[in-house]
Amino acid sequence: MPTPARSVRWLVPVVLLIAWLGIGGGLGPYAGKLGEVATNDQAAFLPQNAESTQVIDAQKAFQQNETLPVILVWTSAEKDAPVDDGQREAATGALASLAGSDGVVGTPSPALASKDGLALQGIVQLSPDLGDELPTVLEKVDKAGASVSGTTVRLAGPAASQADLSDAFAGIDGLLLGVALITVLVILLLVYRSVLLPFVIILGAVFALGLSCAIVYVLADHDIVRVDGQVQGILSILVIGAATDYALLLTARFREELAVHGDRFTAMRVALRESFGPITASAATVAAGLLALLLSDLTNNRALGPVGAIGIVCSVLSALTFLPAALVLLGRTAYWPAKPKPADDKVTGGHGIWHRVAALVDRAPRKVWAITLAALIACAAFAPTLTSKGVPLDEIFVNDAPSVAAQETLSEHFPGGSGNPAVIIASADRLSEVTEAAERTDGVASAAPVSASGRPGGEPLVVDGKVRIDATLQDAADSDGAKETVAALRTAVHAVPGSDALVGGYTAQQYDTQRTAEDDRTLIVPVVLVIILVILVFLLRSLLMPVLLVATVALNFLATLGISSLVFTHVFGFSGTDSSVPLYGFVFLVALGVDYNIFLMSRVREESLRHGTREGILRGLTTTGGVITSAGVVLAATFAALGVIPLAFLLQIAFIVAFGVLLDTLVVRSLLVPALVRDIGPKAWWPGALSRERA
Numbered sequence: 001m002p003t004p005a006r007s008v009r010w011l012v013p014v015v016l017l018i019a020w021l022g023i024g025g026g027l028g029p030y031a032g033k034l035g036e037v038a039t040n041d042q043a044a045f046l047p048q049n050a051e052s053t054q055v056i057d058a059q060k061a062f063q064q065n066e067t068l069p070v071i072l073v074w075t076s077a078e079k080d081a082p083v084d085d086g087q088r089e090a091a092t093g094a095l096a097s098l099a100g101s102d103g104v105v106g107t108p109s110p111a112l113a114s115k116d117g118l119a120l121q122g123i124v125q126l127s128p129d130l131g132d133e134l135p136t137v138l139e140k141v142d143k144a145g146a147s148v149s150g151t152t153v154r155l156a157g158p159a160a161s162q163a164d165l166s167d168a169f170a171g172i173d174g175l176l177l178g179v180a181l182i183t184v185l186v187i188l189l190l191v192y193r194s195v196l197l198p199f200v201i202i203l204g205a206v207f208a209l210g211l212s213c214a215i216v217y218v219l220a221d222h223d224i225v226r227v228d229g230q231v232q233g234i235l236s237i238l239v240i241g242a243a244t245d246y247a248l249l250l251t252a253r254f255r256e257e258l259a260v261h262g263d264r265f266t267a268m269r270v271a272l273r274e275s276f277g278p279i280t281a282s283a284a285t286v287a288a289g290l291l292a293l294l295l296s297d298l299t300n301n302r303a304l305g306p307v308g309a310i311g312i313v314c315s316v317l318s319a320l321t322f323l324p325a326a327l328v329l330l331g332r333t334a335y336w337p338a339k340p341k342p343a344d345d346k347v348t349g350g351h352g353i354w355h356r357v358a359a360l361v362d363r364a365p366r367k368v369w370a371i372t373l374a375a376l377i378a379c380a381a382f383a384p385t386l387t388s389k390g391v392p393l394d395e396i397f398v399n400d401a402p403s404v405a406a407q408e409t410l411s412e413h414f415p416g417g418s419g420n421p422a423v424i425i426a427s428a429d430r431l432s433e434v435t436e437a438a439e440r441t442d443g444v445a446s447a448a449p450v451s452a453s454g455r456p457g458g459e460p461l462v463v464d465g466k467v468r469i470d471a472t473l474q475d476a477a478d479s480d481g482a483k484e485t486v487a488a489l490r491t492a493v494h495a496v497p498g499s500d501a502l503v504g505g506y507t508a509q510q511y512d513t514q515r516t517a518e519d520d521r522t523l524i525v526p527v528v529l530v531i532i533l534v535i536l537v538f539l540l541r542s543l544l545m546p547v548l549l550v551a552t553v554a555l556n557f558l559a560t561l562g563i564s565s566l567v568f569t570h571v572f573g574f575s576g577t578d579s580s581v582p583l584y585g586f587v588f589l590v591a592l593g594v595d596y597n598i599f600l601m602s603r604v605r606e607e608s609l610r611h612g613t614r615e616g617i618l619r620g621l622t623t624t625g626g627v628i629t630s631a632g633v634v635l636a637a638t639f640a641a642l643g644v645i646p647l648a649f650l651l652q653i654a655f656i657v658a659f660g661v662l663l664d665t666l667v668v669r670s671l672l673v674p675a676l677v678r679d680i681g682p683k684a685w686w687p688g689a690l691s692r693e694r695a
Helices: 004-032 051-062 085-096 131-145 158-169 172-192 197-221 229-261 264-295 299-335 343-348 353-363 365-380 402-413 428-440 480-494 506-540 544-572 581-611 613-644 648-685
Strands: 068-076 119-126 151-156 422-427 444-449 466-473 502-504
Touching: 004 197, 004 299, 051 422, 051 466, 051 502, 051 506, 068 085, 068 131, 068 158, 068 402, 085 119, 085 131, 119 131, 119 402, 131 151, 131 158, 151 158, 151 402, 158 402, 172 197, 172 229, 172 613, 197 229, 197 299, 229 264, 229 299, 229 581, 229 613, 229 648, 264 299, 264 506, 264 581, 353 365, 353 613, 353 648, 365 544, 365 648, 422 428, 422 480, 422 506, 428 444, 428 466, 428 480, 466 480, 480 502, 480 506, 502 506, 506 544, 506 581, 544 581, 544 648, 581 613, 581 648, 613 648
Parallel strands: none
Antiparallel strands: 068 119, 068 151, 422 466, 422 502, 444 466
């Protein structure tokens, strides 16, 4: 008959398992509901203090109803054939027929012919809160435009882009999560050759995702945090990858201790005791790195900070409570048909790949670190060639989105900034001077005050002593030339005495976002490095070792940027990256890259205390090599799953993190760091007690 103490030992894991099953059953559905509180309105993610953001607020006074414009552009069905007056009148009639229909605000504009006579354009203002009804309304607009005989019609502008963006994010809840989970499951099955363990690890990751999504859902529903499709997708991938990484570290240690102690409870106590520090320290580096994004002036960066940190906390909570409970209840069965083996067997009698890697590091450490360091520096030399001035509209979507093709057609026949004018808000008594200053600015095709109808032409609308002037730019609204024009336009109108002029609009928003992103990198990068350094100092009880680890992962990040620049330009054909990509890549790669060094060096320190620094390096590398590499492959694969969402931003993040993680776990953690520590010897632990020990 079991004693009370023995019964309690079984009671704790049973209670924990039941609790997590309740969390999974009750909160799991929130992983698919987060899209209900997500917004893909890019205006909501602009810099708080930017001039373009001030213009958005001021611009609202000039609109009786806030609208979402869609631009119809007609071209002749016959290539390079002009459009005639009859087709222009038919297009105007088609536009007029939409007035008063559901979702349409105000009176659509008449159709205007391009200077080359090859195209027509018209603008229809839609209600901004159509939500899921937007595709239906756009279909109705497209049908009306298609009624003009002898022409082909395309839909461009913010409404069309928003519809395509919503279509792209439609796979966030189902496709992305499914691809990530299946990928992780296949990798775990191949690596561990165990029937039950991969499913237990996946279940823990799903429980962590359900809990984190439920928390974020409540916070977003109360406007405490803001979520868009990008943040939503990154949260799913981050939780799946992090929860799996922490689980792999614990399950590997439990397997070792189970072979030594035999008793599952004793084995789990030792495994938890030795794994708790590395797991919580690595979780703290990622969470703290993400929270540093709160220092950003970009709202989407600040949104990712707390949302990502919540995901990391839920991941580590699942790894340290659900997983131990499940492993204790399953015991050796969790690893069937494999058999747990002591770590010493792997070190003293092993002839596997990690035994050979450790032997190479021990035999020629200086040669190993010199070659790997030179290779990383060579890759890092290309990092400055990665441009992060934003992605042109025709590169936002990986596939051929209809709105992109429409915008290209529009730009061929009308000024590049048609449909996306620069918006100037100025004092009414300086209207003529500001308009003249705008028209004189190089790169501005035309400038005119907006009338009561909401369009240029007619008596200027004056609201609270202010007027709105729309300036059409000659270059495409998302081009570098247009951004330079906005900068020059601001200089010109600001110089008008007493005008109190502000310049906003789509191009100004892109320009301000780019400038703000540059400022964010200057501020946040050193903050993240300092945070990680402090955590490592407390974990490793050393100063030199943390500096060494941070320097190597920073070099890994620069090398990854260098390779990414080459791949983005010559393989994917991107002309640049979104302005937030380098910062996101830095936070993920440096924080997650330090994770693997934490897993390695905490084990090296543990073994060094028993066997000395030299033997500690060999034992630490040999015993953790397989599990850390598996964790790196899993994390790289989960982030690579972001590539199924056809957006350049997510594809770029997916490549940078996936490639960087593999480079870190296969080169930096496996060769560079162990070789440097082996060459430096005990002094690498300075000023800790280990620095005074013999190697």
